[in-house]
Amino acid sequence: MLGKLIKANFRKDFSQMISFLLIVILSSTMLGCGLTLLLGYNDDYERTLETNNAADIGMHVSGLKEYSGELTEIERYLASSPCVENYVAVDGLVAATSIDQSDSDEDVKDIVAAAETTAIFAPLDEDRDIERMNFIEKSDEEYDNPLYISGYILRQKYQNRFKVGDDIELTIGDHIYVFQLAGVYETIMAEQCFYVTESQYNDMVETLDPDWKNYYTLFLITTADGVSDNDATDEITEDLMRRGYNSDISTYTKSMMISADMIMVNVISAILCAFSLLIAVVVLIIVFFRISNSIEQNIVNIGALKALGCTSSQIRKAHIMEFVITAVAASLVGIGAMYLLLSPLGDLVGTMTMMRWDAHMIPGVAILMPLMFGVLTAVMSSLSTSKIKNLDPVIALRFGLQNHSFKKNYLPLATSGGPLVGLLALKSSLQSKKQNVMTFVIMGSVGLVTAFVIFFGYNICYKPINLYNILQSTSYDLMMALTDEEAYYEIANVDHVKECYWRATEEMTVAGQAVDVTIVEDLGSLTTINYTEGRAPLYSDEIIMSATAASQADVMVGDIVKVSYKGCDKELTVCGLAQGTDNLGKFALMNDDCARSLGFTAKTNTVCVTLDESNTDNAQKVTDEVESMYGDKLRAYINIPAALPQEPIIIGSTAICILIVVVTVLVILLSMTLLIKTVIIRKQQEFGIKKSLGFTSSQLRKELVLSMMPCVIIGSAVGSAIGTLKSNSFLTALLGSLGLAESRLPVYGWMGVASVIFTTLVSAIIIWLLSSKIKKISAYSLIKE
Amino acid sequence: MPKKSIIRTEKLCKSFSTGGVQHHVIKNLDTEIYEGDFTVIMGASGAGKSTLMYALSGMDKASLGKVHFADRDITKFTSDQLAIFRRKHCGFVFQQVYLMDSMSVMDNVLTAGLLTGQNKRELNKRAQSLLEQVGVGRKLWNKFPNQLSGGEAQRVGIVRAIINSPDMVFADEPTGALNSSSSDAVLNVLTEVNKQGQSILMVTHDMKSARRGNRIIYFKDGTIGGECDLGPYVSGDRARHDKLRNFLSDMGW
Incomplete structure (x- = not known):
């Protein structure tokens, strides 16, 4: 009996189940890839380290x-x-x-x-x-x-x-x-x-x-x-x-290398897992409403089944099993899809890390995913079918569910102004509370992700200099190595140069930790230091520590720390904390007079330039000008705006952005497919009646799109607002282990607006396309039924 | 004065295919429906009377032949052209009423009216007047269809069908789902509306309902088996009743 009921449900909901299947496949594929990356890469990395008997420290001695x-x-x-x-x-x-x-x-x-x-x-x-x-x-x-x-x-x-x-x-x-x-x-x-x-x-x-x-x-x-x-x-x-x-000695530790290698892997896996879980939440909400609508549509059948002697439990199980079987099947297909994607994923990871990764299936993940999707779907569908339990067969057969008894006449046509289609759309929107909740949740999630992608894409893919600026203790657009130690005076006067200073770097021991210390003439004159607390040194016995190093040494602003350099020890006051990923967050900054007091004499021939407007052209113009001024005395330079787009982290981030945009559109497409199909089935009769009155298909399609737009826009706006406002927090969490204490990338209002426009437009187009099914509904089919 | 034809068919055919077998429901039909008439189509169950009515109204497409409605060949119309045509020229009354359950009584009526772009104030007045006329009082105007009785709902359906003063009201077994007293009320409304000049084409298999018409068409084997002119309806006219009964008897009813 149960088998027959399940089969009947499948036949009835076939097209919706296909959309449900696809969206679960998408979610489980992404989750599988994310989890495999998170767990598998770490394990393989550890194994490689063990096989190689990896060194704990690499010490480079040059010259x-x-x-x-x-x-x-x-x-x-x-x-x-x-x-x-x-x-x-x-x-x-x-x-x-x-x-x-x-x-x-x-x-x-x-x-x-x-x-x-x-x-x-x-x-x-x-x-x-x-x-x-x-x-x-x-x-x-x-x-x-x-x-x-x-x-x-x-x-x-x-x-x-x-x-x-x-x-x-x-x-x-x-x-x-x-x-x-x-x-x-x-x-x-x-x-x-x-x-x-x-x-x-x-x-x-x-x-x-x-x-x-x-x-x-x-x-x-x-x-x-x-x-x-x-x-x-x-x-x-x-x-x-x-x-x-x-001699030039620099050291790096195994844990530093692992952190550096892991950061991109962790970012990718975190984004994949977070996004797939978000999709899973959307899926579960869809399951809830889909079953709920299905019960309303088939209430007479349910009443008839009860009258024939079917128990509530049997009817509920049929609904639950229909979704559980589909969810488990979809997650198994998702595992298959993940298996096919492992090789390209391994290649992608390999280009960003030291280790080639032969990604392989993790049995735990393969078992966990169908189990997780199955259990979650069972719980959600069980909640959704609970109303069947108390449904009296006579009531079901005679009256159906009472939640369709409209009580309030929103926007009566006799007194409301505006075009008819718009008014009907708004009336429909105000009456469809469940549909509104579902649309709101879907669009809220989609808006949140889209806003983050726009923020991420703008600051990391389009203007990577923004990311670079927050990842560096002192950022710059150009770094030039010259043989002339006085060059920085003249370079400061070149067009487009906003700030120009020399800098030197030396490894010192600060508060018992080996840190890279950046020395400049006057840190107080620089506007590009990423302070998290405190200020620049005013006196020769003050130092800025990185937030990471300070945290590890349990040091705060105002504390006195011991700084050692080649046998010379000095006690310095920590006047400020800065963030940056130099040396994985273990760095310090001091003024030249302080460095001199430790016995370090800085060479002033490495010049950093900040441009009035940071772009490749300006950087090149300044480089050309300096080259014309100094010729071969300019030994080398780094054009940061030009170099950044080639960085693996930027390439990887761009790939992630594209992936998320594609998946976002897919999520909108699949979830809207489920929603629109449900709506069209529910309103089939109404569409038929309206067609008999003389409504054209185009009017009905417009009405449907317009009726969904308020919730699409509100959901998208709320999600986009949260996504925009919380983007920096999310990025801080992702890059925290790299030494980023607080992401302060620029956030603009247009990012939220762009997110709302993008998601609304995509949704409107998708709803419009999906609503073409209305064309197939004829007024005559209404009578035939 | 000869009657003016409002619908005219030329070799109208309608067939369906079921399991690869063709069923010819309407065969080369040539007929006319006249302005101001209360035409009733009768026939045995499954004879295709509803199919004929919906083919004449353009709700369903003809397989072959032509349907001239208000001097236009509607068989050449696209779905959207037909929908726009229906707004002004057709009104429908269904057996199952088919009011939109998410809309109030008044909104159901006004929706049809507003589609034709009528002045809202005047439309509102007309809707109120028609509703009062059919016995749907003011207190029901803001109710939803599921709060109405079957008879009340069907009377609202009739008002919705005539709100645009269409060339023809097509009524498909309008009393089929109603009890006797509700049926009478609905038929009275249709009769009254017809007396005011509204053309009506009604499909029924109920003799009591058919008596309200002045022209009876008996549909049989895909074509018109016979016609009977009953003349204007007069309540309690025994001779009229007998004429109809004899006609139907001749038709094998």
Whole structure:
């Protein structure tokens, strides 16, 4: 009996169930991808770290020749340090290379372009025990000049243009090297290295002109038991500074690399999960109202079934099972769709992180999703069918449900002014409370997401400089490296330059933590510092700390902290806190006089420029002008507005925005399909009567669209307003782990308005298109029934 | 004076296909419906009398042939043209009434009137007058259809059908769902309206209802089996009743 009832329900609701099926497929696919990314990537990452015996700390030492005294001293220190369990030293050389690309017309002074062609060459050591060479692909063939690069470099720098076995021609100065790509490895801490044979490496060391190479050593360190990578880094940095080693040393920890790698993955998975759950909520609301309407439409049948002896429980189960079966089937299809999407998702993630991710199905997710959708749908449909329980068969057969007894005559035509179709639409809108609630919830959710996408798209895809500005401790549009230490005086007078200052960066220990300290002449004169609290230093014993570093050291504005630099200790007052993602939020800012008091003499040849109007053209104009003024004294520059769109985070964000816009339109389409079909079925008779009176299909379609518009607009406006006002909070939550204490991206009223216009227009178009079914309703069909 | 034809058919055909089998419901019908008449179409169940009425009104499309309504061939009209045509030229009274349940009595009537772009003030007056005339008092004007009795609802349906003074009111078994006293009230309204000059074409299988018409068409085997001219309705006219009974008997009723 139950089976027959379920079948009958399916036959009756076939087209609505198709829309329901599609929207659940969409939601479950997105949720599946989000969860797989969230759980699977983390697991695989951990496994890779373990397989590789990843180093806890990577310490880069530049400018020291192999076996130089200082390098030996550093090795001796590491060997004796209680924080260090083990280490290996990878000696290499940094060389500016250009790859054989006939279409390349890079500006050699453009740091972004140059960075693409800078390579660290090192002899291959397959036997090292720390940060083992984990080959994803390796050729068995013997090559004359084998080259081994990381999957990260292959993806990021060479966009997977090369395959194992291909020749790669690299030009370094006046030397041309033809290598054969013999293997692709995967590592987290040493991904920048180009590994060659020992003999090839020695040949490069001997033959390359000193102008084209720089010595480099990478220490891969594992920490002693119970010592965290951050604590060990702080201690090693402090000790080496105290010993007065002057070489360029920079350290990064495994946890920093993981955080940096995870941020984009977490952002994508959070957005996917949040959006899919939002769709799921919309789905559940649709289920509730769909069943509710179905009961009203079929109340006589329900009465007849009861009269024939069917129990309420049987009738309810038939309704519940119809939706539960569809939801479970849809989520299973969603799992299938997710499976197909895993490979492209893995590729996308791979381009943004160090690790290639062979995404695979997680059994838990595959089991959880159908279970979750099934249970939630069962609960919602159970609530919706509860009215069947108390329905008396006689009442059902004779009168139907009483909730269609209209009590209030809104906008009586005799006294209300306006065009007839508009008045009827408004009357209909005022009388359809359930439909209004459903429309409001759908459009509210859609408006919220759309407003966030507009905010996100504007600040991250269209004007990425805005995101950049809040992620930097001190932002700028141009950074130029010159050989002239006085250049910044003159650059300040160039057209379009709003602010110009020199800056230097040095690693120091602040409150026991190794942090990157940015030194400028007068922080008080800069308008681009992202303060979260406090002010710029007024005296030489004041420092600005990053909010992240201050939080980790439990320091507040007004506290005194110990700052150490190469054996010199000083107590400074924290006068302000700033946010930024430099060094994953572990940075500090101080004035030049303060740095001098610690024994640091800054070079003033790195000049930062903020433009009056930030754009690529202005940045280029300033660069050209500076180049004409200083010629070869301008060694390198970064044009931030030009470089930003190429950043993986911007590319990834743009992809997310496009995905969300497409999904938003799909959600509107599918949910409106369900809603409109329900409305048309409910109003079929009314449409037939109106047609017999002389209403054209077009008038009825207009009436339907207009009747839904008030709720569409109100829902969209409320959702858009919340989305716009809370966008920064949402972004703060997403990027918090990167060091962003408070997102302050510009929010404009037009974002909300654009969201309302977009969602309203899309909805109106979709409702209009879906309402074409009204054309098929004839006045005659009304009589035939 | 010869009667003026308002609807004229030429070789009108209507057929349906059911399970691949063609059913010819109307076969090459040539007939005329006259202005001012209360024409009644009768016939056995399933004879196709309603199909004929809706084909004549343009509510349903003819398979072949022509229907000239108010000097226009409505078989060439599109659905929207037919809808616009119906506004001024047709009024419909259905067996199941089909008032719009989300609208009050007055709004049901006014909706039809406002569609033709009439002056709202004048339309309102006319609606009130017609409703009073058919015995639907002021206290019912703001009620919803589910708050009315069957008879009341059908009388509202008649007012809605005549609010635009159409060329023809098509009534499809208007008393089919009503009890005896309600039926009489509805038929009285239709008779009264006809006396005021309104053309009516009614389909019924009820002799009592058919008696109200002045011209009876018996529809049989897809064509007109016979016609009977009863003359104007006079209440309690026994001879009229007998004439109709004899006619129907001849038709095999």
